[in-house]
Amino acid sequence: MSQKVILFLSALIVWSLFNWVPDPAHLLVGIFAAGMVALLLGDLVVERPHLLAHPRRYFYFFFQYIPVFLWEVLKANIDVARRVIHPNLPIHPGIVKVKTSLRSDIAITLLANSITLTPGTMSVDVDKDQAILYIHWIDVRSRDIGEASRIIVERFEKILRTIFEEGTGNEER
Amino acid sequence: MMHTLGLGFIAVGLAFDLFGCLGLIRLPDVYNRLQAATKCVTMGTCSILFGAFLVTGFVSAGIKALLCIVFLSLTTPVAAHAIARGAHRSGIALWSGSVVDHYADDRQEEVESSKTSS
Amino acid sequence: MKSANWLAGSILLIAFLAGVMLYPLPILFFQELPHVPFLGRALFILLLSAGMCLYRITRGPTPADRIVAVDILGILIVGFCAILTVSTGRSWYMDIGIAWALQSFIGTLALAKHLEGKRLEE
Incomplete structure (x- = not known):
């Protein structure tokens, strides 16, 4: 039940942002549409609603994950621009394996997205059973799985673990 | 003031869009092109949208620009x-100067083990 | 050979940019706003980027190259719509941008699935 309520509220917020400033007629249609969405999708979208009740996680998400992410995106763009306009194309591409210790779906999805937008790396495939990510690296500095994991994923993994996994009771799953 | 700042963001976004599309032409294979183009064009377009938000302010167009940034x-x-996975599974090889390909090795082992077990 | 190509390409690019920046553009519907000249030229730079994507669509050696270029073209059009919103002051251009982003994402996913499934059927 709480999952449907959360989905209804978030759909209503997105709807009222889409036709800003909300007036009563639009809001009525929005309540109807968001109710339809919540009834049809139900429990599919929000999996662990008890995580949303911790203000600590919002704090980490907005003040630790977002600034690190934006800084890495800026570095990635300058790096790619430098490689593209260099006359000799300084690239040594390859696909390496890295290991991650995250388990929940949304954490792995966000980790793969962050990897794709950070310097020189792009996730190609995810093996969820063994927690292995295959990553295309534009400048391979290490072929060893541990060393590559340390360079690529460790930065985001620490932050995402505090946001999505700590204290939820499924670390040892 | 906000106009100038917004136009600055739009100019930065245009420069990165141009670099991304240049990478689409210059780099040698699908994966490198995907990498350069995705990073640079996403950040460039998000920067253009943020500049549009700064110029227009909190009206309906500005809010929609912010939503579009999150969505993109x-x-x-x-x-x-999805494209990288599909390209690798449909058998498009890496550039000849590539250093290492663990994914192809693992996929090969998978196919062989499924053959022997069946 | 490689450095000669690089030199020719960079000279062409800088010549195009200088031409766009220096030539007076006769675009009528931008003239009410103070920052008109810059935004009118910004559209031309985005058109150059879209032209590069079209080159990759026509010349791409594999289907995956073409799919990448179509995806990038969709994102560029969202930026185009944002600049049109700023320069004309009409907010429905942003609606077109959002709708285009959604459609382009779904289309790219469908094309990628097709690329992946072609091999599995054999």
Whole structure:
């Protein structure tokens, strides 16, 4: 039940942002549409609603994950621009394996997205059973799985673990 | 003041869009092109949208620009991931100067083990 | 050979940019706003980027190259719509941008699935 309520509220917020400033007629249609969405999708979208009740996680998400992410995106763009306009194309591409210790779906999805937008790396495939990510690296500095994991994923993994996994009771799953 | 700042963001976004599309032409194979183009064009377009938000302010167009930033930065990596996976599974090889390919090795082992077990 | 190509390409690019920046553009519907000249030229730079994508669509050696270029073209059009919103002051251009982003994402996913499934059927 709480999952449907959360989905209804978030759909209503997105709807009222889409036709800003909300007036009563639009809001009525929005309540109807968001109710339809919540009834049809139900429990599919929000999996662990008890995580949303911790203000600590919002704090980490907005003040630790977002600034690190934006800084890495800026570095990635300058790096790619430098490689593209260099006359000799300084690239040594390859696909390496890295290991991650995250388990929940949304954490792995966000980790793969962050990897794709950070310097020189792009996730190609995810093996969820063994927690292995295959990553295309534009400048391979290490072929060893541990060393590559340390360079690529460790930065985001620490932050995402505090946001999505700590204290939820499924670390040892 | 906000106009000038917004136009500055739009100029930065244009420069990165141009670099991304240049990478689409210059780099040698699908994966490198995907990497350069996805990163630079996503960040460039998000920067253009943020500049549009700064110029227009909190009206309906500005709010829609902010929503569009969130939407683009969530969906573009997913699309890039899907294309890279599909390209590798349909057998498009890496550039000849590539250093290492663990994914092809693991896929080979998978196919062989499924053959022997069946 | 490689450095000669690089030199020719960079000279062409800088010549295009200088031409766009220096030539007076007769675009009528931008003239009410103070920052008109810059935004009118910004559209031309985005058109150059879209032209590069079209080159990759026509010349791409594999289907995956073409799919990448179509995806990037969709994102560029969202930026185009944002600049049109700023320069004309009409907010429905942003609606077109959002709708285009959604459609382009779904289309790219469908094309990527097709690329992946072609091999599995054999």
